[in-house]
Amino acid sequence: MALVKHSKKACTVNPLKMSQPIGGSLAFMGVSGCMPVLHGSQGCTSFGLVLFVRHFREAIPLQTTAMNEVATILGGLDNIEQSILNIVKRAKPDVIGICSTGVTETKGDDVDGYLKSFRQRHPELDDLGIVYVSTPDFKDAFQDGFAKTVKKLVEEFVPQYDSPPQRAPQKINVLAGCHLTPGDIDELRDIIESFGLEPTFLPDLSGSLDGHIPDDFTPTTLGGVTKADISEMGKAGWTIAIGEQMREAALALEARASVPFQLFDRLTGLGANDAFIAFLSRISGRPAPIKFRRQRGQLVDAMLDGHFHFGGKRIAIGAEPDLLWSVGSFLTEMGAEIVGAVTTTSSPLLEKFPAEEVLIGDLEDLEQRAHGVDLLMTHSHGRQSAERLAVPLYRLGLPMFDRLGAAHEVTVGYRGTRNLIFSIGNIFIAQTHEPDPDTWRQDFGDADQHGPIVTESPLVQIEPVA
Amino acid sequence: MALVKHSKKACTVNPLKMSQPIGGSLAFMGVSGCMPVLHGSQGCTSFGLVLFVRHFREAIPLQTTAMNEVATILGGLDNIEQSILNIVKRAKPDVIGICSTGVTETKGDDVDGYLKSFRQRHPELDDLGIVYVSTPDFKDAFQDGFAKTVKKLVEEFVPQYDSPPQRAPQKINVLAGCHLTPGDIDELRDIIESFGLEPTFLPDLSGSLDGHIPDDFTPTTLGGVTKADISEMGKAGWTIAIGEQMREAALALEARASVPFQLFDRLTGLGANDAFIAFLSRISGRPAPIKFRRQRGQLVDAMLDGHFHFGGKRIAIGAEPDLLWSVGSFLTEMGAEIVGAVTTTSSPLLEKFPAEEVLIGDLEDLEQRAHGVDLLMTHSHGRQSAERLAVPLYRLGLPMFDRLGAAHEVTVGYRGTRNLIFSIGNIFIAQTHEPDPDTWRQDFGDADQHGPIVTESPLVQIEPVA
Amino acid sequence: MTTLANKIQDVFNEPGCGKNQGKSEKERKKGCTKQLAPGAAAGGCAFDGAKIALQPITDVAHLVHGPIACEGNSWDNRGAKTSGSSLYRTGFTTDIAENDVVFGGEKRLYRSIKEIIDKYDPPAVFVYQTCVPAMTGDDIAAVCKAAAAKFEKPVIPVISPGFVGPKNLGNKLAGEAILDHVIGTMEPEYTTPYDINIIGEYNLAGELWQVKPLLDELGIRILACISGDAKYHEVASSHRARASMMVCSKAMINVARKMEERYEIPFFEGSFYGIGDMSDSLREIARLLIERGAPAELMERTEAVIAREETRAWERIAPYKERLTGKRVLLITGGVKSWSVVAALQEAGMELVGTSVKKSTKEDKERIKELMGQDAHMIDDMTPREMYKMLREARADIMLSGGRSQFIALKAKMPWLDINQERHHAYAGYEGMVELVHEIDKALHNPVWAQVRLPAPWEETTWEERADKAIAAEAAALAADPAKAEEARRGKNICQCRSVSVGAIEDAISAHALGSVEAVTGETGAGGGCGGCQEKIAAILAERAEAGALPASKAA
């Protein structure tokens, strides 16, 4: 159980946080035939674009309403109209996803209202999905923008049913939080499909940002969940929400179509995956396929082999709430101690986090808490801290611009958890320092410094099944 | 095309090679209910046991005929009998697999002949498989012992058919060379099964050494291919041999039961896997499942993203022939140059290897060839060389005793190849040295040192389909 | 805001800017901040440009006053290298919250400056204005002034919020900030007759260090590089240089010109890219210094170094000749640096696609610049099929371009080399040119291309074959139907920035009897964005003139 604190500094130093609207635009990138647009000045888009390009090493669809000085004063509604029309002309999208920015929220146009009148004026675009999400830069963080956008996608595209619709019990909605990589989603799809279930992922980054080579380019997203798929989600048997951030979207789906939901606050770790497999087994009425039995055994074995190296290790993590929760909780299950935990925005999970304190802060705060740790875990911007601290850095989350394979990192499922143990355990092993004649006393210092470790047994948070 | 040389030294320094009989015993470990036995002094087994325990981090079944001084002089046939009887009594195995050692080959008992008389004297053991392989330590290497054992398993357990038996076309034999990890075999099983085919792996280390937690312990192997499975291999539609080392076993199977075979000398790399997928598609009559289309795209993308980091990189590899061929060929396809290639034993692939020279030698030879390389790749014993050379070490092959997850390394298939690019590419990225004001000329030296790189386009060796 | 507006106007009037010289008074007033097409625009903002221009000053704190997006989404992502302090790589931002938007963020800004000075004690703090506080009216100049007085430390306001325009404008506004607040505020410890400034060089990938050793050898001191690997005091005392070199990107032309105006420091435009250009730049530096009083023997020594280095470079390029002869290089860039490498590529035996350049005369360079400049924008909008078509028609073996076209080029399985600012290799000076040839060789001969071009096992035809077929079918369809062909011709976009088609331009020319590029721009907007299509508009005008439709005056 952690004390949740907010940094008291006026100046953020070495930001951990990224802005809401680019979180929102990432969610849109998991929708098929979509053109995400930031309603702001062109720099807002340009920075987001570079960020995603460097992380995914892909061409990224992201447009701008190109607000200039005059437009910011007069209001940006004209720019929205022109953007939509230009994008339709050039890219023929199925969906245009618009996130506001600080620039446009400062004035505060009624975009939703405006879009209604736009719809009336442009009946020829009735088939075009237009989703607008309010995501001011000066509030909340990346994860919030992502979550709001997923919720808005549900509200826009899933019909409101007066009475619960006929269900297809094998159809499963999976609301996938922004802490999941395309690789994670691929892994989850494999797992869910093994139970004979048919998952619809919202959003589905695995089809769009997994680095495949398309046959031809489109300027919009390629792959991802279609508007039509989303509109059918009300008829699914269950909704699985992955990450606390997806609760609001799951509730929205429940409200519109009475789809029951189960939230998994993480899928990293043994108990967490046991609960997931048990749930899939129950809703599908099928036993767990043999491969999961073997994978579970392999994970337990890896935990046993690995625990020698994790026990008592001191780790500092900087990550958005759901990712912090997933990875941090699991690491404490392996015997490590989270001595520094910094995150970007609030979440009900934070106070349950197995550390003394969780700080909503920046990488300067993390660096202060990371002196003498065995491992620093945060996104690629942690590289400077790691160098100054002379500790290894495990790159976690977005952006990961200085390593290959960001989209294919897998930390969910038995197998993903197993491989995470190997990756991190091998860092610890590589760091093992050989004893030498002069370190006999420093090697194992005073009791108050290296004394009993106090790790709480972390909880696997499982939502009661409706 | 490489010049194949043998080290001329009298003294082997820092061995790369391991002995034949433990190679043979590893093959036996992929047979279900088997107790591998080294026919030699107890030290032979003890060293092998420690080696495998440290690599797989598993309890390893391996027994000894416990030859002492007197027995070595009088001959070891009695010890074989006692071993078999003791093992039967204690472990109730389905198969006992015996490999000879230097100790017993120096005198040179007629073990095969003796085993015939043993069979006559012990009809109660008719159901017990007993396989003896001649694997003197003072000849050949680990890979050879493995290959000979697989061939002998075929000869012992697959019946000789006078006319070709009725085939089950969906049944596929997979002869899996010792360069494949349990993880590789799992991956290959998934791939082959996706085409509706039913593979039988010989040997099958994925069931026995993958680190799962069994419900109860047996002193023999647990999992692996059964004696009954092997005896059915003559009825399979095809044999897929993976690794040149498996050619003899494939030929033996063809000779006994006319099973046609296709040899894949490697399954690391794009073209190699294209050939594999095309072959599976052809023999199954099914198109490649969509997931391979996506995985192929992801691999091509990874190759494109990765080639910036591989191009012109200088790599030294020490590995057994089939592993050297698999990984080395692929690395040159990525634009790297193999400046040092050392292996343990002869193979027809060596002279086709894309390097100037392949040396059958040791890690001292490799170290001499590795000055100034960007990466050293060999088993864990390369750690001392890497430290002296101050270059990174990628642990390749067996033993890998100083890292977790040896059994789960996957380098086959589109996905395995993709992940290999990430793993190695990220080592290169991590090694990138920042420019500084003083290195402007050293940074890019003389033309003869950093001049045009000469990489030959490596061949993907595909056996013509019968 | 008035100050900012004036600054912007001032920058638009920049007499050093070639583009401005061609504009009418009215157009100059409009400046570069015309509305870009919403939903069809790309590129950074003025804040981005200002940060790019000044962040290479290594020992100061760069504080971004704005919401998290402006710094949080982008920090520590630029390749400017340092030989000293790493403070410039630390991300500082006020990360303003809703409260600051409602009640103003000046207090937070002031406290942020204080925290930075308390914790990091830099020689100066640069404060960057962004859109939101500019809209809410935070007077950052006043806050900086107050903080500077209170903490007795320079606190420099950089007023360049994103919405005022594109990156280029931000570069120049950054220049104004240091002209107003930094340059001339300190004195160098000593001066020499060999002191120069280098303006507009950012030491990306350490390129300055490929040049500096030669200057060192000649006894020429870089008093200040603005701003690559610079320290604050160097920039602050740069007004004592004898001469300046402005690297040809023109990003900070206003700084060079105003330093000449204010401090009588003559400057020339030069480039470190390409062997000939590098030699020319060394000569120019020597010439200017000698003019300003350095001993004449400097020129002899300079020529000796040039001769030695050129010989060395050509010798090192020679071994690649055999492997590279006949290889066709497609150069695509919106910038102005890549054309200077042409000579080196030709010396290594390569051909530049689409030109018949035999020797790298100034004229040839101009032609390449012309050709490539126009296509700069276009490439981003190409489908792979179009890309493939272009590459096939050009029979190019490798493409050199900025990072933005990277993925398109790679997915078209085309060898590609990064020559923009995100590249990891340094290509400046003599060493850099050899490195470039080496890198091209490496990229071209990487066996990976043979691999990635393999058809997938489930494909009966390759992607390229299908593209060929589709292209042929389209061509046939157009050939069969002249009306459709004409429609296609007229539908093609000329100006990517403003989305203006051939047809629209032709119609405008006809309807309004337009005779100059300026006139076309005024009427249709085409050519008013990046300007890359102005030559194409001129070509249309010329064609119409030839066809006798109207008299055309050739555009600049």
Added chain:
Amino acid sequence: MTTLANKIQDVFNEPGCGKNQGKSEKERKKGCTKQLAPGAAAGGCAFDGAKIALQPITDVAHLVHGPIACEGNSWDNRGAKTSGSSLYRTGFTTDIAENDVVFGGEKRLYRSIKEIIDKYDPPAVFVYQTCVPAMTGDDIAAVCKAAAAKFEKPVIPVISPGFVGPKNLGNKLAGEAILDHVIGTMEPEYTTPYDINIIGEYNLAGELWQVKPLLDELGIRILACISGDAKYHEVASSHRARASMMVCSKAMINVARKMEERYEIPFFEGSFYGIGDMSDSLREIARLLIERGAPAELMERTEAVIAREETRAWERIAPYKERLTGKRVLLITGGVKSWSVVAALQEAGMELVGTSVKKSTKEDKERIKELMGQDAHMIDDMTPREMYKMLREARADIMLSGGRSQFIALKAKMPWLDINQERHHAYAGYEGMVELVHEIDKALHNPVWAQVRLPAPWEETTWEERADKAIAAEAAALAADPAKAEEARRGKNICQCRSVSVGAIEDAISAHALGSVEAVTGETGAGGGCGGCQEKIAAILAERAEAGALPASKAA
């Protein structure tokens, strides 16, 4: 071979060896090389033992003469640490080929020695004989002699081929090799009254360095450690020490005893494991040195250091007490070191399972040793169900053992700590004991146990529940059928080395009226392997005696 046979006999006669003292002349002749049960044996060979004993000498080349198996399968896998040269970690082997087997490998050996000296120039080369060249008759002693003469460098033959016996024998043969060829061949630069040898300590995980600083503080010099972190010249000049400590593993008792015999260096057996033992060892060292002429004040200083260190250690163990009180530790080891840690574990509040040890008196230690020594072998043969049963009955919370039982313990999801030679943590001296407690605490309280014990989602009962049920069923079956119970009781193996059951022993006692453990061993072989079951045999004898069957003479 006669030399080797003599050596082996010599070692078997070792009067320093407690085991031998209990043997008859005839049994001693048989020595330790009796046939192990083929197909049911485990453990290393004599070559392995010799290598373990000598490889810690860091600056020499260790050359293994044999096929690749002997070195190639095992090199650089031991944990002896060095403060100087790393040459000892280099693997040298003649890697003999078929030719060498047929025609003899002496020439290859000679050339190998030459290559090593040419390339690595070590102060000496140690040459290890292995089975194959021993069988083919390579005279390595002669080759070593010739090479030593030719290259003017010590070349030491270590004649300990694998088939002559187990590891222990190899340890002693290695001792003979250095007694014959190394010790006494050089002189120290100087001597002091405080010079000691430490024999049988290998500096695994750097444990020597947990002891050495205290000796340094006391002014006591380790003239030679045989062989941990030793240099060749130290071992060669170790005959000038005033006293020796033989660490209690007894691995090289022959070295200690013969050095006393030859050089009058008194020795004592001591241990660095356990706080009390460590203190005793320091006292003994001081006492012996004083006896040999060192000033008496050494003892005062020693006591002061002991008092300080003990206080410090107990204080550092105290904080763990709350967390560890009542935790039950199961100690399993075939070696003799782990029992010395009992006091520290008890001080931290832990209980030793299966004993009622309250204070760590010498008697208690003996009892633990007795108890655990017997189970050492057994554990390797347990199924997880048996393991679970044992753990459940013992209600143990953690198991301490050697690496061989690691996987079985872990798969039974039992916290486990490595206390054998492959461990990565150093547990010697005062520091080591605190480290041990810390590691136990870490292992015990690792939340991973709660995780791995979770039942799989597809299991309706846990593995443990099923085991409980099976155990109960078995017990019920046995209770219901006395004949079956008796069969089960008699079928249980007592001697794991020779596979001898309770029934076989009981029958032999009855049939031959055996009265001593030796007699039982002579008749059945039981107890003739590792000797771990001798107490159990004695217990059977005692039981039979009590039952009035036969008079029993208690075994040693």
